[in-house]
Amino acid sequence: MAAQRTVLVSTTLPALVSSFRRSLEAANKSPKTVKTYTEAVGLFIAFLKSEGMPLGADNVRREHVETFIVDMLQRWKPATANNRYRGLQQFFKWLQEEGGNQGVPDGEHAPPCRA
Secondary structure, eight states, X not given: OOOOOOOOTTSBHHHHHHHHHHHHHHTTOOHHHHHXXXXXXXXXXXXXXXXXXXXXXXXXXXXXXXXXXXXXXXXXXXXXXXXXXXXXXXXXHHHHHTXXXXXXXXXXXXXXXXX
16 A cells, blocks of 8 residues: 655645655756756745735645736746746645645646747
8 A cells, every 4th residue: 555645734835845845856856957946936935925925835826826927927037937837836736746735726727928
């Protein structure tokens, strides 16, 4: 019988970053990929904090991600926003696989257009 993986949904996003990093490294992702994905999550967390949005893994929703991407598009090139979105997409996919947040889409939302 396979071991069941569980992430407590009451865990905050900042508390999950090191586990996500470890998972990426265990999957033998390149150092650049690990840096890019975890940097995207770190920027998202900083954005949530600055906007007074929830940090609990069970409280983050699609609209929070969309608001973050809108902010990225206002400050950076579309390709950068797309890159950040892809990092978050992988984080939330991992979180769902671990039994966490089911409220954030992992692909049903189109990424920002790369101009």
